Amino acid sequence: MQRVRVSSHQAPVHKLGDSQMTLSPKFRFAAIQSSLSDxxxxxxxxxxxxxxxxxxxxxxxxxxxxxxxxxxxxxxxxxxxxxxxxxxSKEWFFTWRKELGFHDPWLFVFAFHKCTGKIQWQVLDLTHFSWHTIPAMPCKDKVCPHGFRCVSIPHEGALFVCGGVISDVDCPLNLVLKYEMTKNRWTVMKKMITARSFFASGVIEGMIYVAGGNNTDLFELNSAEVLDPDKGIWRPIANMGTSMASYDAAVINGKLLVTEGWFWPFYFVPRGQIYDPKTDNWESMAAGLREGWTGSSIVIYGHLFVVTEHERTKLKVYDMDTDSWETVEGPPLPEQICKPFSVNCCDCKIYVVGRNLHVAVGHIFRLNPGSTLEKKWSFAVQWQVVDAPEAFSDLTPSSAQWQSPFN
Incomplete structure (x- = not known):
């Protein structure tokens, strides 16, 4: 395991730009003027x-x-x-980068202060391993950070934040916000049809899907809907086969996988649903898939991987042919990455952001089959740790989304 120190002098974190946001009644966001230089x-x-x-x-x-x-x-x-x-001018800077074909990846981390609950976005440059911020997404009322769902469309440099819940009154939101890297600003999109929190989300062919979650009465939902980001229009899709809040979700082979996940102790067998947008149909998840889904997922090499939360935080991969999970060769998640953590991936690397925003980078390798008769690939992982500045010591991640804009 290799450790990378970002800075020994703990350099201050700089902001990408300033904002003067307004939105009522619960949120205030900036309408940022274009600052292109003359x-x-x-x-x-x-x-x-x-x-x-x-x-x-x-x-x-x-x-x-x-x-x-x-x-x-x-x-x-x-x-x-x-x-x-x-x-x-960040708008001019990113416009030039787009023109010249730059697409260095960034990891956007939606974090909150563990004492005050204040939410903020921190951004890790995955090329230089340096941090910066983006305009704030302030909220007048205290919200539960885990109630939001965040997704990104990397080739457009766009980040979306949907739903959420106001903690004081347990009131779910149908708010949808979009952050654009080239403009360095947040805009308010058309609201979801249904206010929801703790729901599933995923992007399939540029369309944003949301499903399940909790409604205004804190009952679980079975409804689902899809957003066309270009048109800014939500439309309903088929209801799930059961009402449930989401523990984790993933998109693989053009389908949205939703699981309610395990809760310790393991008193109840978790439920899971799979949505196929081509047929607008939900089906029950295979038993082995849902029962072994005990952590946060990513998809690499067309395979579903999970960073487990209970099995010594080892990495494991799902075998669709046998409906079973196999442990990935290599060490468990480094001890510096404390739960709760958020997981995402870029190319063949897994990024696990833990408490205090230390980041474990997992390099995934495909191992050749042992013999010509053996067709199944196996995998191995090597970890390195990117230490965060001390200024992040009170921050806890709620979501992590990667962007590699202008591909």
Whole structure:
């Protein structure tokens, strides 16, 4: 196991931008004005022969500057006027990155303060292992962070936050918010048809599906709906075969898998449902799949993996042919990653964000079959730990979503 120290000096966390958000009655969000720098000024500076980097053509210099980690922008803006113009506007900065085809992955972590319950987003640059923030998603009322569901559409650089619940009155929400990386701002989308919390969510072919959860009377729901992000329209889909809140969900082979999960001690066998958008039909989950789903899931190499919460936090993988789970070779989750944790993946790596926002990066390897007669692949994992700044010591993750925009 390899450990990576982000910074020995605990550098301050910088914000991507400021916000002045308004939304009533429960939330206030900013309508952020476009802050693109004046292109005419940039053109004038270039005509006066002021290079971005002395000795380099501007196209090469721009390619270099667009690789700067976001947490260094505040300092770098002081170098010269052209750097100030380029790095002073996140909208312009990301527009240039999009034009040049940059798609460095970021991990968006929805976290809350364990004492105050205040929610916030922290972003880990997976290339530089540096942290920064995005505009706040403030809430006047105290909410339960776990009641929200967050999904991302990486190739569009879009992050969605749906539902939630107000803690004081146990009132679920039907709010839907969208964060766009290129604009560095939150916008309010059309509300869900049904207010819900602790529900399942997933993205299939660019469409956002939600199902189940708790309603305003805290009864479990069997309803489900889908959002077309381009049109901003929700429509109902077939109801689930049973009413239940969701413990975890995953999308595999174009289907949404929903499980209510195990609760310790294991008094009740968990239920599970699978939705096929092609037929608009739900079916019961296989017994081995739902009974072995004892943690947070990710899909890699077309296989469903789970970071277990009860079996020494080992990683295991589901075998569809035998309806059984197998332990992945390698060590368990590093001890520094304390529960509760949130899990996501990018390419062939698993990112597990634990309490205090320390991150375990699991490299998944496919092992060749032992013989020519054996067709089944097996897997192994190696872990490394990215330590978070001490400033995050009171933060607990509720969700983690990766973005690799502009693919």
């Amino acid at each position: 292109p005419s000024l940039e053109l004038e500076l270039s005509r006066r022969g002021e290079p971005l980097i002395p000795g380099l053509p501007d196209d090469i210099a721009l390619n270099c500057l667009l690789r700067l980690p976001v947490d260094s922008h505040a300092v770098c803006r002081a170098v010269c006027k052209r750097w100030y113009l380029l790095l002073g």
